[in-house]
Amino acid sequence: MTQKEDHKLIGESPAFLNILAQVSRVAPLNKPVLVIGERGTGKELIAERLHFLSSNWDKTLIKLNCSALPESLLESELFGHEAGSFTGAIRRHIGRFEQADGGTLFLDEIANMSIRLQEKLLRVVEYGEFERVGGRETRSVDVRIVGAANMDLPLMVEQGKFRADLLDRLSFDVITLPPLRFRIDDIPLLSRFFATGMIKVLKRGFFAGFSDSAMQSLQEYGWPGNLRELKNVIERAVYRNEIDEPIDVIDFDPFESPYRPRRKLSTSLSNKMDAESPLDHPEAEKKIVGLPDDFKSYIQQHEMQLLQIALHKYRYNQRKTADALGLSYHQMRAYLRKYPALKDKIE
Ligand SMILES: Nc1ncnc2c1ncn2[C@@H]1O[C@H](COP(=O)(O)OP(=O)(O)O)[C@@H](O)[C@H]1O
Numbered sequence: 001m002t003q004k005e006d007h008k009l010i011g012e013s014p015a016f017l018n019i020l021a022q023v024s025r026v027a028p029l030n031k032p033v034l035v036i037g038e039r040g041t042g043k044e045l046i047a048e049r050l051h052f053l054s055s056n057w058d059k060t061l062i063k064l065n066c067s068a069l070p071e072s073l074l075e076s077e078l079f080g081h082e083a084g085s086f087t088g089a090i091r092r093h094i095g096r097f098e099q100a101d102g103g104t105l106f107l108d109e110i111a112n113m114s115i116r117l118q119e120k121l122l123r124v125v126e127y128g129e130f131e132r133v134g135g136r137e138t139r140s141v142d143v144r145i146v147g148a149a150n151m152d153l154p155l156m157v158e159q160g161k162f163r164a165d166l167l168d169r170l171s172f173d174v175i176t177l178p179p180l181r182f183r184i185d186d187i188p189l190l191s192r193f194f195a196t197g198m199i200k201v202l203k204r205g206f207f208a209g210f211s212d213s214a215m216q217s218l219q220e221y222g223w224p225g226n227l228r229e230l231k232n233v234i235e236r237a238v239y240r241n242e243i244d245e246p247i248d249v250i251d252f253d254p255f256e257s258p259y260r261p262r263r264k265l266s267t268s269l270s271n272k273m274d275a276e277s278p279l280d281h282p283e284a285e286k287k288i289v290g291l292p293d294d295f296k297s298y299i300q301q302h303e304m305q306l307l308q309i310a311l312h313k314y315r316y317n318q319r320k321t322a323d324a325l326g327l328s329y330h331q332m333r334a335y336l337r338k339y340p341a342l343k344d345k346i347e
C-alpha cells in the first residue's frame with residue numbers, strides 16, 4: 001500500500017461522517033483537541049487529519065506516546081534537557097515541544113501521564129512556557145496539542161488520577177470515535193479497501209470479493225480491536241485465500257489451533273468474588289472479565305450493540321427484529337426512542 005493510501009480515512013456511515021465534519025470545523029482553530037476512542041478506532045489518523053487541515057499544515061507534526069516511557073524519560077522527551085542535568089545526559093537534548101514549535105504535537109495515551117507531568121503540561125498549554133530539564137531559561141513555544149485517550153477522562157478526574165484544570169484546557173473540543181461495532185454499515189467498504197490494499201502488496205491481479213456468509217460473519221463479530229483488528233483479519237484472509245476465489249472463511253483468531261497451549265486465566269472479577277457467589281462459575285467467568293467502571297453506560301452500550309446487530313440482520317424491519325429478540329413491537333419502538341442513533345436506516 002502506498003503511504004498515501006495508508007493514511008486514507010474510509011467510511012460513509014452517518015456516525016463517521018459526523019466525525020469528519022467535526023474535524024473539519026475544529027482543525028483550522030489553533031486550539032487543543034482531545035480524540036477519545038477505544039484502541040484501533042483511528043485516533044492517530046484523525047490527529048493527522050487535524051494537523052493537515054490546520055493553518056500550520058506545512059509545519060511539523062510530532063507524535064509521542066505518553067505510556068511508552070517511564071516518567072523521567074517522558075519528561076525529557078517532552079521538554080528536553082540540558083547537558084549534565086542527570087546521569088547519562090551527556091548532550092543537550094531538544095524536546096518534542098521545541099521540535100513541534102509552530103506545528104502540532106500529538107500526545108497519545110495522555111491519560112497515562114503522571115500528575116507531576118500533567119502540571120508541567122498545563123503550563124505549556126496555558127502560557128506556552130516551560131524549562132528544559134536541568135535548565136533555568138524559560139522557553140516559549142507555539143504548539144497545537146492533540147491528545148488521545150481510550151479512557152473516560154472526566155471519571156479519572158473524579159478519581160483524582162487526572163488534573164481537572166488540564167482537562168478543561170485540553171478539551172476545547174472532544175472528538176469521540178465510534179467503535180467499529182457501531183459502524184457495521186461501513187464494514188463492507190472498509191473490508192474491500194483493506195483487501196485491495198493487500199492484493200496490491202501480494203501483486204495479485206484482482207480481488208474476487210467476499211461470499212455473503214463471510215461478509216455476514218464480519219458484520220456480526222464484535223471487533224474489540226476495531227479497525228486495526230479488521231485490517232489484520234482482512235489482510236490475513238486475503239493472503240491465505242486461494243487466488244481468484246471469493247473469500248468464504250474468516251479466521252478471526254490466528255492463535256486458534258488444536259495444539260494451542262492453554263492456561264487458565266484468572267479474571268479480575270473472580271478474584272473480587274467469594275467462592276459461593278453464583279457468578280463464580282466457569283461459564284460466567286468466561287464471559288465477564290472485569291467489573292465496568294460505569295455500570296449504566298456499560299449496559300447501554302451492550303444493549304445498543306445487540307439491537308444494532310439484530311436490526312441489521314433483519315434489514316431494519318422492526319417487527320422481525322422484535323420477534324427475533326423476544327420483544328413486543330411496542331417495546332422495540334421504545335428502544336428506538338431510547339437510542340436515536342439506531343433509527344437512521346428505518347422508514
Ligand atoms: N477510517 C479509516 N479508514 C481506513 N483505515 C483506518 C481508518 N481508521 C483507522 N484505520 C486504520 O486502522 C489502524 C488503526 O488506526 P489508529 O489511528 O492507529 O488507531 P488508534 O490510534 O485509535 O489505536 C491503522 O492501520 C489505520 O490506518
Ligand SMILES: [Mg+2]
Nearest residue numbers: 040043044108
Ligand atoms: Mg494509537
